[in-house]
Amino acid sequence: MPVTVKTFQAVGEAASALSSDRGARYLGGGTLVMRDLNEGDVSIVTVIRATDRALQGIDAAGARIRIGAGVTFARVLAERDLGFLHPAARSIGGPAVRNMGTVGGNLFAPAPFGDFTVALLALDGMVSLQGGFGLRDMPLEEFLQSRDRQAGALAVGVSCIRPASTDAFRYRKIARIKPKGGSVITLAAHLPQSGGRVTGARIALGSMAPTAVRAKAAERALEGRPLDAAAISAAAAAAGEGTAPADNSLASAWYRREVVGVHLRRLLSGQES
Amino acid sequence: MAKTPLQFRHNGRDVALFVEGGSNLLVVLREMVGDTTPKFGCGQGGCGACTVLIDGDAHLSCLTLAETVEGRAVETLDGIKNGPNLHPLQRAFADGFAAQCGYCTPGMLMAAKALLDKVAQPSREQVVEAISGNICRCTGYEPIINAVLAAAASLRASA
Ligand SMILES: Cc1cc2nc3c(=O)[nH]c(=O)nc-3n(C[C@H](O)[C@H](O)[C@H](O)COP(=O)(O)OP(=O)(O)OC[C@H]3O[C@@H](n4cnc5c(N)ncnc54)[C@H](O)[C@@H]3O)c2cc1C
Ligand code: FES
Ligand code: FES
Numbered sequence: 001m002p003v004t005v006k007t008f009q010a011v012g013e014a015a016s017a018l019s020s021d022r023g024a025r026y027l028g029g030g031t032l033v034m035r036d037l038n039e040g041d042v043s044i045v046t047v048i049r050a051t052d053r054a055l056q057g058i059d060a061a062g063a064r065i066r067i068g069a070g071v072t073f074a075r076v077l078a079e080r081d082l083g084f085l086h087p088a089a090r091s092i093g094g095p096a097v098r099n100m101g102t103v104g105g106n107l108f109a110p111a112p113f114g115d116f117t118v119a120l121l122a123l124d125g126m127v128s129l130q131g132g133f134g135l136r137d138m139p140l141e142e143f144l145q146s147r148d149r150q151a152g153a154l155a156v157g158v159s160c161i162r163p164a165s166t167d168a169f170r171y172r173k174i175a176r177i178k179p180k181g182g183s184v185i186t187l188a189a190h191l192p193q194s195g196g197r198v199t200g201a202r203i204a205l206g207s208m209a210p211t212a213v214r215a216k217a218a219e220r221a222l223e224g225r226p227l228d229a230a231a232i233s234a235a236a237a238a239a240g241e242g243t244a245p246a247d248n249s250l251a252s253a254w255y256r257r258e259v260v261g262v263h264l265r266r267l268l269s270g271q272e273s
Numbered sequence: 274m275a276k277t278p279l280q281f282r283h284n285g286r287d288v289a290l291f292v293e294g295g296s297n298l299l300v301v302l303r304e305m306v307g308d309t310t311p312k313f314g315c316g317q318g319g320c321g322a323c324t325v326l327i328d329g330d331a332h333l334s335c336l337t338l339a340e341t342v343e344g345r346a347v348e349t350l351d352g353i354k355n356g357p358n359l360h361p362l363q364r365a366f367a368d369g370f371a372a373q374c375g376y377c378t379p380g381m382l383m384a385a386k387a388l389l390d391k392v393a394q395p396s397r398e399q400v401v402e403a404i405s406g407n408i409c410r411c412t413g414y415e416p417i418i419n420a421v422l423a424a425a426a427s428l429r430a431s432a
Pocket of ligand 1: 027028032033034069091092097100103105106108112113115156181182317318319
């Protein structure tokens with residue numbers, strides 16, 4: 001079924017068109033939208049695009065870095081200042097998927113996808129959304145919890161904090177097919193320390209729920225403690241709390257729940273996977 | 274439904290046509306331009322058989338909305354030969370038995386070309402990475418990786 005493709009220069013116009021048409025889908029890199037179209041998804045009547053340069057910006061100068069929603073993973077990988085996000089970007093698809101897929105599209109990617117979003121969630125991510133209401137910033141966590149209801153809003157960009165040190169941010173994707181492949185579990189942890197104790201730990205998990213989620217019980221287990229064997233064991237034991245993984249061809253929900261603690265332990269203790 | 278005009282460069286030549294909204298580039302290339310070198314494998318991004326270069330970078334043509342290549346340069350396997358001579362990549366694939374049924378070969382060659390156009394002396398790891406989005410059901414990959422490394426060496430020798 002042919003669809004109507006509407007291309008706008010300005011983000012605002014694209015956002016209005018998106019919010020006023022129930023059958024409209026925004027096209028980022030298209031890696032998921034085109035898949036749906038190729039499979040004959042008749043719920044897509046209109047495809048909306050925006051060529052606005054605002055969607056392509058990267059501002060890595062400040063303590064909080066900003067990335068336009070239309071930035072591809074290949075561009076993230078080409079940006080030296082975004083080095084801490086390279087492991088996450090590199091873990092996505094093969095080169096062609098990284099040349100096409102965008103940071104904005106990743107926010108909406110269902111499990112077992114959404115790896116980049118896991119990294120952003122551990123780094124206090126925020127999303128800038130443009131809707132009929134204008135532009136507003138929303139914490140990534142809140143956005144993910146209400147993602148189904150954000151369908152008519154256009155993500156303009158994301159921001160996240162720069163990790164306190166190289167060692168303070170850790171990312172790992174567990175996949176069966178290497179070097180690319182969907183995620184069994186994706187883990188990201190930001191572990192700032194002060195006076196030898198963890199303060200403000202954030203741990204995010206992918207493929208452990210329909211969207212990326214924070215492992216809050218594991219975060220609490222680390223808070224105010226040195227990152228030693230006892231704290232790591234406590235966090236690993238709490239890793240699965242509050243998660244709701246699904247069965248898919250990569251792993252069963254049972255398996256994911258069984259191994260999430262093992263992988264979190266390895267991540268926190270700096271072991272190879 | 275009204276069709277949309279679309280112009281792009283296809284292997285160095287300008288093409289202008291009208292496309293149906295939502296068409297993917299693979300269908301446009303195969304059915305409208307008449308270039309059947311990009312293959313349809315899965316239509317889902319999973320196999321890489323449809324890989325083409327857009328402005329020099331590897332893209333999956335089955336997942337590329339045709340309208341997005343307006344004014345851009347699309348390169349397919351059909352364009353890599355130099356007159357009657359095979360491209361060193363094609364030569365190395367033939368000499369190194371890197372193709373069996375050959376279905377994945379056009380996509381493999383284009384993914385490899387995207388790498389060799391940028392990196393003259395790639396490591397084995399870089400080659401593996403470059404073709405990691407391309408599935409081959411026949412060869413076991415080793416002959417393909419070796420052929421890409423051999424092609425890189427022959428390109429360097431002739432540079
Ligand atoms: C072979 C293959 C392998 C993949 N491997 C991985 C992987 O390893 N890890 C991973 O995380 N993902 C993977 N993906 C999924 C996908 O490529 C990525 O998640 C990518 O980030 C999606 O971005 P996109 O721009 O292509 O999204 P699109 O397909 O353009 O859009 C996806 C969804 O997001 C919406 N959307 C896109 N941009 C915006 C915006 N700015 N504002 C509002 N809505 C928007 C669209 O309307 C759509 O609903 C893979 C996909 C394929 C085909
Ligand atoms: S046909 Fe495009 S990736 Fe399989
Ligand atoms: S040679 Fe048959 S799929 Fe690769």
